[in-house]
Amino acid sequence: MTTSVSGPTLAQLRDYAAARTLHTEATVQGALGRLGFVQADPIRAPARAQDLILMQRVQTYRAGELERRYADLDIEEDMLPNYGFVTHEVHRLLHPRNVKELKIEQDAPGLGERVLEYVRARGEAHPRQLEAEFGRTRVGNYWGGSSNAATRSLEALHRRGQLRVLRREKGVKVYGPARTGLSGPLSDQERALGIVQLLVRLYAPLPRQSLGYLISLCGYGAPGLQTELRLALKELEDGWLASAKVEGLNYLWPADEPSDRIAPPGIRLVAPFDPLVWDRRRFAHLHGWVYRFEAYTPSAKRTMGYYALPLLHAGKAVGWANLSVSGGELHSDVGLIAGVRRTAAFERALKAELERYGAFLGLA
Structure with a gap:
């Protein structure tokens, strides 16, 4: 059973949400470690979403700093529940992915293996280098248009965890081999438990329906784990999660966090x-x-x-x-x-x- 507590008022819940979320860290790495996941978006108005998110949580943060310092940070680009940046600890929760055959692998059989061999031999690859090596063959994409086949292969290998994004050059991803020598893989149950805990700590306090929606979005970032994710939520409801019904919605948050916090001023x-x-x-x-x-x-x-x-x-x-x-x-x-x-x-x-x-x- 979820730990039931006497319900806070809507104003108290709103204060709690702001107080626990708008924390301030001294370093970018500190903020990344606390968040676990930072959603990315390419629109600059006046800066990209990832920069806007971090500027609210890091002292003296400057626009573009995440991209400039990416190679030196404990961070990976990946997907969960949307595309963004995750720490290596969170990255372990996402791999190995149970990925079915991807469209590019059907459209260009064998190309992925050749691209992977090319990147491993050189240590990194920019999409333009692959065009020179493998040509500019176009294949259909999921959005009804077409893309370069070699570039799509890079993306597929990244999704499978065989490549990682090393950095970006003028916004373009430069790929390299996946990290090696890290801790061994986690069980599906451990991964699912970690993912649900991450979602709660990132977005709490949140309605139970919203947590269910976030878990459903993980079908792309953590394919094949939907059953384990649902079971993990049930397990966490047995003591790890606190709940209260507030003006018609059942809210959840970590039971070890006090919910009577005051929102930051200004x-x-x-x-x-x-x-x-x-x-x-x-x-x-x-x-x-x-x-x-x-x-x-x-x-x-x-x-x-x-x-x-x-x-x-x-x-x-x-x-x-x-x-x-x-x-x-x-x-x-x-x-x-x-x-x-x-x-x-x-x-x-x-x-x-x-x-x-x-x-x-x-x-x-």
Whole structure:
């Protein structure tokens, strides 16, 4: 049985979510170790999602720092529950993957083995090098278009854990052989238990339905483990998880964490994929309004903007802001929900957050 506790109020749960999530670490590695997974997204508005997530958790973090320091960090690019960055400890939970034959392996039989041999012999490979070696044969992809066959083979080998991303050059992945000499593989049960614990610690407190959805998303990052993941959740409900029904939703969080914490003061502008706002069900329930990510919505139909960053004031989401850089200066377009006033204290807090963004973007 999940450890039942006397239910916190919605405001207390909202404070707890902000307090446990918006932690501050002295180093990038410290933040990565605490998070375990950082979701990635290529849109820069004004910076990539992974940078926006880390700037809220690392003192003096600068845009692009993760990519610049990638080779020196305990980190891998991988998938769980979305594409992003994981520590080596989390990477162990994902491999070996039970991957069925991939489309590129059907379309270009034997090419993967040749590409793997090429990379192992040279130590690394940029997709352009493979084009020169194996030609520019195009094959269909999962999105209805076509891609270079050798590049698709690199991606397939990475998915299987036979290659890893060494670094990026102007955003393009450079691959190398997978790490060797690491600890032996974990059992499927150990992997599933670790994955569910990671999801809870990353996104808690979260509705049980949301945790179920996150587990279903792991079907790509941890294929073949769906049964073990469900069993792991049942095992964790027997003491490791605390639960309470709060205004109609059953929330879960680690039982060893106190839920009576106070949200950090001031204003925070967080990424659309930040763990604090990623779960739209939880966001609407805790904050009382619906946030929309509209980057892929036709401009005429947008209500918040291309890349609206949720605006949190003392842990409560009260609006959003679109940020842009022009002429070496940071510009902001702020929207607030009904009933929120821009008091002098609010303006001071917003000014401080925008100044922090300026330093993060190298404008200060």
